[in-house]
Amino acid sequence: MLKVCKFGGSSLSDGSQFAKVKEIVEADADRRMVIVSAPGRRFSKDTKVTDLLYLCHAHLKYDVPFDNVVDMIKERYQAIVDECQLSIDLDAEFEDIFGDVRKGTRPDYLASRGEYLNAKLMAEYLGFKFVDATEWMFFKHDGTVDYEKTEVALKELFDVYGKVVSPGFYGIAPGDKIKVFSRGGSDITGAIAAASLDADIYENWTDVSGILMVDPRIVENPSPIARVTYAELRELSYMGASVLHEDTVFPVRKKDIPVNIRNTNAPSDPGTIIREHFDEESAEENARFITGITGKKDFSIITIHKANMISKVSMLRKVFNICESFKVEVETISNGVDCFSLVVPSESINGKQFEFISQIKEDCKLEDVSLTEGISLIAIVGRQMAYRTGISGKIFATLGANHINIRTIEQGSDEICIMVGVYTEDFEKGIQVLYDSFAR
Ligand code: ASP
Numbered sequence: 001m002l003k004v005c006k007f008g009g010s011s012l013s014d015g016s017q018f019a020k021v022k023e024i025v026e027a028d029a030d031r032r033m034v035i036v037s038a039p040g041r042r043f044s045k046d047t048k049v050t051d052l053l054y055l056c057h058a059h060l061k062y063d064v065p066f067d068n069v070v071d072m073i074k075e076r077y078q079a080i081v082d083e084c085q086l087s088i089d090l091d092a093e094f095e096d097i098f099g100d101v102r103k104g105t106r107p108d109y110l111a112s113r114g115e116y117l118n119a120k121l122m123a124e125y126l127g128f129k130f131v132d133a134t135e136w137m138f139f140k141h142d143g144t145v146d147y148e149k150t151e152v153a154l155k156e157l158f159d160v161y162g163k164v165v166s167p168g169f170y171g172i173a174p175g176d177k178i179k180v181f182s183r184g185g186s187d188i189t190g191a192i193a194a195a196s197l198d199a200d201i202y203e204n205w206t207d208v209s210g211i212l213m214v215d216p217r218i219v220e221n222p223s224p225i226a227r228v229t230y231a232e233l234r235e236l237s238y239m240g241a242s243v244l245h246e247d248t249v250f251p252v253r254k255k256d257i258p259v260n261i262r263n264t265n266a267p268s269d270p271g272t273i274i275r276e277h278f279d280e281e282s283a284e285e286n287a288r289f290i291t292g293i294t295g296k297k298d299f300s301i302i303t304i305h306k307a308n309m310i311s312k313v314s315m316l317r318k319v320f321n322i323c324e325s326f327k328v329e330v331e332t333i334s335n336g337v338d339c340f341s342l343v344v345p346s347e348s349i350n351g352k353q354f355e356f357i358s359q360i361k362e363d364c365k366l367e368d369v370s371l372t373e374g375i376s377l378i379a380i381v382g383r384q385m386a387y388r389t390g391i392s393g394k395i396f397a398t399l400g401a402n403h404i405n406i407r408t409i410e411q412g413s414d415e416i417c418i419m420v421g422v423y424t425e426d427f428e429k430g431i432q433v434l435y436d437s438f439a440r
Contacts, residue, residue, distance in 0.1 A: 001030045004199040006168060006190030009040020009048055010207040011264035012118055014076075015083025018125055024205065024267050025126055031203070033158065035168045035193055036122050037186040038114025039076050049076055049114040050169075050183070057107045070098055077117055086124050093117060108170065108180045115167035115186065122165045129161035136196075137171025137189060139179050145171070147251070151196040158197055166193070187245035191259070195251035202252050202259045204244065209263040210272030211236070211243050213292045218428050219435045225291055226282070227273045232291050232381050235417045239294040239379040249274075281384065289391055290382035290438045293431055297424055298346045299331060299375040300353070301407065304360065305339040305368035312340065318363050326356050331377065332410045332419065343408055343421060346373060375407055376427035379419045380434060386415035395420065398437040404430050 007021050025031045038049040052073050059066035074094055081090060097113050116132065123130035136153040138146040150171075158164055168186025173179040181188050187204060194202035210224035211233075228236070230253055237243060243261065252259055253276065262271040304319065312335070319342070323330055332343045349356055357369050385391045392411070395418060399406055408421030422430050 002032060002197060002199045003028065003030045003201050003203055004033045004035070004190060004194035004197060005031050005203045005205060006035040006186055006193075007037065007122075007264065008186065008204075008206045009037040009050075011040075011205050012036055012038075012122070013040045013042045013046075015080050017264065018080055018084050018122065020264050020267070021122070021205070022125055024264065027267070030200070032128075032163045033193055033197060033199070034122065034126065034128065034165045035186060035190040036115060036118045036165065037168055038118050039080070047072075049073055049118075050111055052076075053110045053114050054107065056101075057105070057110045060101065060105065070094070073114075077121065080121055084121070084125050086121055088120055088124055093120070106177070109178045111180050112167070112170035112178050115169045119165050119167035126163070126165060128163040128165045131157050131161065131164050131166045133167045133170050133189065134172040134178065136166070137192065139171050139173040141174050143173070143179070145192060147192070147196075150192060154193060154196040181247070182245070184245040185247075187248040188251075191248045191250075191252045194257050195255050198255065199257055202257055203262055204248075204259060205262045205264045207263060207265060208261075209266050209269035210261045211241065211292070213290075213439055214431060214435050215241070215294065218431050222435065223439060224269070225272050226270065226284075227275070227278055228291055229275060229277055229383050231414070232383055232416060233274055235379060235381045235412075236292050236294050239377065239381075239419075240296045241292065241294045277383075288382075288439060289384045289388065290380055291384070292381050293378065293434050293438075294381070295376060295378040295427060295431060297376040297427055299343050299377055299421065300346045300349060301341050301343050301372040301375055301421065302349075302357070302360075303339055303341040303370045303372070304364070304366065305370070306364070306366045307338045315364055316340070319360055322356065322359050322363060326352060326359070328356065332408065332421075334408055334410065341408065343375065343377070372407070374424045375421050376424045376430075377408075377419050377421050378427065378430050378434065379417055380438075381417045383416050385418065392418055394437065395434065398433050399430060402429065402433045404433070 011017055011021055040048050052069055056066050056069045077090055120130050136150055136157055138149040140146045168189035170178050170180045191202055212222045212224055214222045216222055256276055259274040260271050263269050328344050328348045330342050330344055334341050360369050380395055404422055404426040406420045410419040
């Protein structure tokens with residue numbers, strides 16, 4: 001059995017976090033491939049090492065002295081080296097990285113050094129082999145990942161060394177150039193490593209005990225989700241729940257490798273498992289119906305009225321053409337006999353709502369187009385909802401009993417998400433009462 005473990009920046013922010021990681025890795029002999037981020041924040045106002053490295057590059061670019069930023073970075077690593085009693089020669093490493101930096105450097109190279117150094121430290125601490133990402137994480141000319149080449153290279157290295165620590169976030173592009181993923185990209189490296197090695201599980205260690213059913217800023221102490229499918233996760237993330245880097249899913253999903261989100265600070269918590277589907281559902285999951293509740297604020301509803309609309313299709317086409325030319329995204333659409341409504345993000349029409357509405361009136365030859373602002377969408381997501389009766393009834397009854405007016409309703413045809421539009425002042429309360437009625 002092989003477990004690929006990725007530890008995020010908050011799991012590696014200082015020596016005491018390093019010690020937790022060591023304990024986790026050593027607790028399970030299957031944890032033989034470790035991917036690390038750069039040191040993250042130790043406290044809320046702290047700065048991530050990656051941000052300091054980008055700051056260094058900005059100083060260089062504008063020829064502003066940056067020695068104090070380098071000192072800050074060095075102090076972060078020195079503290080870990082001291083606390084974990086490591087023997088790595090940090091002076092030599094910093095000389096290598098920053099010695100010639102004034103002659104010119106690329107932002108990707110500098111940014112990658114956060115993960116590079118952390119992986120070196122962690123490899124020594126665990127007694128694993130340090131393997132640089134440049135030896136196996138390959139990009140193509142077009143900037144996409146070269147999965148075939150990457151897989152062959154990592155398998156070979158892993159077969160030789162058996163226990164490996166490698167940096168996340170970057171790889172090597174043609175021309176021997178270091179290239180980084182977008183921010184948070186160590187998640188992707190971990191997923192690619194897990195897929196390349198056909199791991200049994202991809203453990204993504206972070207600072208929460210899995211994906212929570214609902215935003216903890218809205219509901220106090222919500223339960224974590226034990227198991228979620230990729231389809232549910234897409235609905236939850238699209239509507240605002242942020243969990244993994246978006247591109248993480250693809251490599252592990254393709255090979256049906258389960259992803260387990262775990263908490264470095266509470267390693268005995270089981271966290272959340274993400275999979276394509278689950279063969280059996282637990283009694284608790286069956287009884288609960290829903291997996292999570294999320295939502296987004298700041299939408300507007302544009303309602304287009306026309307008695308005896310002759311052809312709704314041509315009217316819709318005209319309205320969508322106008323949306324396209326005004327770059328207005330349509331979130332949902334609902335239909336009545338003599339009217340239809342579009343729900344659009346307010347920011348996409350802000351400042352141009354009057355021109356937009358006038359254009360609709362002019363092109364569709366109608367008078368009655370109304371705009372309602374201050375709408376928020378709440379999404380109730382759950383694979384258990386599909387083909388089950390009574391769920392929407394419960395949602396509407398709960399909101400109704402709490403005097404929350406529903407402005408729009410939408411259910412996807414796979415029945416795993418029901419979305420309601422409410423006035424923004426009811427948003428938090430709506431999420432709270434729905435959570436109380438389904439999850440508590
Ligand atoms: N260190 C990088 C960042 O801060 C990548 C990562 O942590 O995944 O975005």
